[in-house]
Amino acid sequence: MVILITGASHTGKTLLAQRLLEKYKFPYFSIDHLKMGLIRSKNTNLTPNDDEALTPYLWQIVREIIKTAIENGQNLIIEGCYVPFSWRSDFSEKYLRQIRFIALAMSDKFIDENFDEIKKHSCDIENRLDDTTCTKENLKADNQNFINGFAKNGEKIVLIDDDYEKTISKL
Numbered sequence: 001m002v003i004l005i006t007g008a009s010h011t012g013k014t015l016l017a018q019r020l021l022e023k024y025k026f027p028y029f030s031i032d033h034l035k036m037g038l039i040r041s042k043n044t045n046l047t048p049n050d051d052e053a054l055t056p057y058l059w060q061i062v063r064e065i066i067k068t069a070i071e072n073g074q075n076l077i078i079e080g081c082y083v084p085f086s087w088r089s090d091f092s093e094k095y096l097r098q099i100r101f102i103a104l105a106m107s108d109k110f111i112d113e114n115f116d117e118i119k120k121h122s123c124d125i126e127n128r129l130d131d132t133t134c135t136k137e138n139l140k141a142d143n144q145n146f147i148n149g150f151a152k153n154g155e156k157i158v159l160i161d162d163d164y165e166k167t168i169s170k171l
Contacts, residue, residue, distance in 0.1 A: 001026075002066050002076050006083035007104030008143040010118050011160065016104070016168055017079040024075070029065070031058055031080025051081075058082040063090050070098045085149035102171060103150045105143045107161040111136055114164070 003020060005013045017028040035058055038044045046053055059082060069076040088096060111118065115136050147157055160167050 001098050001100060002069050002078060003100045003102065004066070004083065004087075005077065005079040005102045005104070006081055006146075007102075007158075008106065008139070008146045009081065010139060011104035011106055011143070012164070012168060013079045013081070013104060016102070016171060017077045019168075020077050020171075026075040026077050028077035028079060031062055031078065031082045034058060034061060035080075035082065055082045055084055059084055059087070059090075063087075066099065067091075067095060070095050081146075085153045085155070088153070088155075101155065103146065103155055103157050105147045105157050105159055106139070107143070107159055108140050110161050110164075111139050111143070115139075 003017075003026065005016055007013050014030060017030070020026060021028050035048065035054060038058075039046060039048065044057065046057060058080075062078060062080075062082070066076075066078065087101075091099065106118075118139070147159070150157055158167065158171065
């Protein structure tokens with residue numbers, strides 16, 4: 001089984017992957033690690049700020065990692081924001097039966113009421129070297145983009161609207 005976790009920035013994708021690793025002993029793979037490996041090794045001219053171009057570039061690799069894990073009967077958690085909204089179209093039913101998809105997003109209300117707490121937990125699992133672009137406005141726009149994009153493609157969104165821990169623990 002592959003658990004695919006995506007969502008907006010600061011929603012706790014890596015934290016959820018870590019918790020699932022601890023509970024189910026499934027290893028997890030961060031798409032951000034792939035991104036930085038390709039950038040630092042100069043296998044791409046893209047930069048960490050090229051989000052629109054990074055999604056299709058990284059997804060073609062991640063998609064094949066998912067297929068390989070399923071074909072090998074391996075359990076794997078893959079987390080990161082670089083998952084296209086139409087990701088399902090890249091898999092036959094044979095693969096889709098083995099993929100659990102989780103898309104995380106926060107409501108505007110949650111961001112307004114918990115912004116300081118969100119910022120406080122931004123480095124719980126990994127160190128963010130530069131978090132200056134994390135503003136209420138940017139978080140709201142990023143979350144709304146994920147909500148709209150996945151909803152248009154018929155995907156369920158795990159909306160963090162009230163109690164973060166309660167919402168995440170249900171997963």
